Amino acid sequence: MAIMRTILLKGAENQWLHQRASHYRFVRRAVRRFMPGERLEDAIEAAQLLRDRGLNTIFTRLGENLTERSQATAVVEHYVEVLQRITALSLPTVISIKLTQLGLDLDREFCFQNLCRLVEAAPQGDIVWIDMESSPYVDVTLELYRRARAKYENVGVCLQAYLYRTAKDLESLLPLGPGIRLVKGAYKEPPEIAFPQKSDVDENYFKLASTMLSESAQKQGMRAVIGTHDPKLIHRLQAVATQNGVRKDSFEFHMLYGIQRALQLRLAADGWRAGVLISYGKDWFPWYMRRLAERPANLFFVLRNIIG
Numbered sequence: 222m223a224i225m226r227t228i229l230l231k232g233a234e235n236q237w238l239h240q241r242a243s244h245y246r247f248v249r250r251a252v253r254r255f256m257p258g259e260r261l262e263d264a265i266e267a268a269q270l271l272r273d274r275g276l277n278t279i280f281t282r283l284g285e286n287l288t289e290r291s292q293a294t295a296v297v298e299h300y301v302e303v304l305q306r307i308t309a310l311s312l313p314t315v316i317s318i319k320l321t322q323l324g325l326d327l328d329r330e331f332c333f334q335n336l337c338r339l340v341e342a343a344p345q346g347d348i349v350w351i352d353m354e355s356s357p358y359v360d361v362t363l364e365l366y367r368r369a370r371a372k373y374e375n376v377g378v379c380l381q382a383y384l385y386r387t388a389k390d391l392e393s394l395l396p397l398g399p400g401i402r403l404v405k406g407a408y409k410e411p412p413e414i415a416f417p418q419k420s421d422v423d424e425n426y427f428k429l430a431s432t433m434l435s436e437s438a439q440k441q442g443m444r445a446v447i448g449t450h451d452p453k454l455i456h457r458l459q460a461v462a463t464q465n466g467v468r469k470d471s472f473e474f475h476m477l478y479g480i481q482r483a484l485q486l487r488l489a490a491d492g493w494r495a496g497v498l499i500s501y502g503k504d505w506f507p508w509y510m511r512r513l514a515e516r517p518a519n520l521f522f523v524l525r526n527i528i529g
C-alpha cells in the first residue's frame with residue numbers, strides 16, 4: 222500500500238504522464254467521481270444541489286506552481302468573478318486557494334498582494350482559505366498567513382497533521398485567533414519531517430483537533446475546520462466538542478466532493494455544520510493523482526472506466 226502511494230505521488234509530479242493522461246477519455250471519466258466538471262458552472266450547479274441538502278461548499282480552481290505573473294493575475298481575476306457570482310446567487314460558498322496559484326514561486330510580495338485582493342473581495346465575513354502545499358512551502362505559507370491575519374479577520378490556513386512541526390505551529394498561531402483547517406496531509410514527505418505510519422498521523426490529528434476544540438482555543442477566537450473523511454476521528458471529535466461545550470455551529474467539518482457522501486449528509490441532517498470542497502478546472506492531473514494515492518483502491522474506478 223505504501224509503495225503504491227509513493228508511486229502515485231511521484232506520478233503526480235511527472236510532466237510526461239500529466240500531458241498524456243489528461244487526454245484519455247477513461248481517465249477523464251474516472252475523475253468525474255471527484256469533481257462535478259471542469260467549468261465554474263459545474264461547481265455552481267453542484268453547490269446549489271448540496272445547499273438544498275444543508276451543506277455549505279468551498280470552491281477551488283485546480284492549478285498550482287504557476288510560472289508567469291500573467292497566469293497568477295488571471296487566477297486572481299477569476300476568483301474575484303467567482304466571489305461576485307457566489308454573492309449574486311447567495312450561495313453558502315467560500316473559496317480555497319493555493320499560494321503557488323497566486324505567484325508564490327515568482328515573487329512573494331506579488332503573491333501577498335494577490336492574496337489581499339481576494340480577502341478584500343470576499344463578501345463580508347466570508348473566509349478565504351489558504352491550502353497547505355508540500356513541506357518546502359510551509360514556512361512561507363505561515364508567514365504570509367500571519368501577515369494577512371494581522372490585516373483581516375476572514376482568512377484561514379490549512380495545517381497538516383502528518384508533519385511533526387504542526388503541534389508547534391498550531392501553538393504559535395493560537396494567540397492570533399486563527400482560522401485553521403486541519404487535514405492529514407496529501408504530499409510525499411520524508412520520515413525526517415512527517416510521521417510515516419498512518420496510525421501516528423491519525424493520533425496526531427486527534428490531538429491537534431482536540432486542541433483546536435479546547436475551551437481556551439475557542440476563547441481566543443479559533444475558527445476550527447475538521448477536514449477529514451475519517452468516520453472514527455469525526456466521531457471522537459464530536460465527543461470532544463460536546464464535552465468541552467463547543468456549540469455545533471461554532472466549528473465545521475469539511476470533506477471533498479464525492480468522498481463519504483452519506484457521511485456528509487448525515488452530519489448536516491444531525492445539525493453539525495458541514496462543507497464540501499468542490500474542485501474544478503482543467504488542470505486536475507496532480508490533484509487527481511493525490512486522490513488516488515489517498516486510497517489506491519480508487520484505481521479500480523479507473524480500470525472500470527477502461528473497460529467501459
Ligand SMILES: Cc1cc2nc3c(=O)[nH]c(=O)nc-3n(C[C@H](O)[C@H](O)[C@H](O)COP(=O)(O)OP(=O)(O)OC[C@H]3O[C@@H](n4cnc5c(N)ncnc54)[C@H](O)[C@@H]3O)c2cc1C
Nearest residue numbers: 352353379404405406407448449450451475476477512515
Ligand atoms: C476539505 C479538505 C481540504 C484539504 N486541503 C488540503 C491541503 O490544503 N493540503 C493537503 O496536504 N491536503 C489537503 N487535503 C487532503 C488531506 O490531506 C488528506 O489527504 C485527505 O483528506 C485524506 O485523508 P482523510 O483525513 O480523509 O483520512 P483517511 O484515513 O485517508 O481516509 C478516511 C476514509 O475516507 C475515505 N477516503 C479518504 N480519501 C479518499 C479518496 N481519495 N477516495 C475515496 N475515499 C477516500 C475512505 O473511506 C477512508 O477510509 C484536504 C482534505 C479535505 C477534506
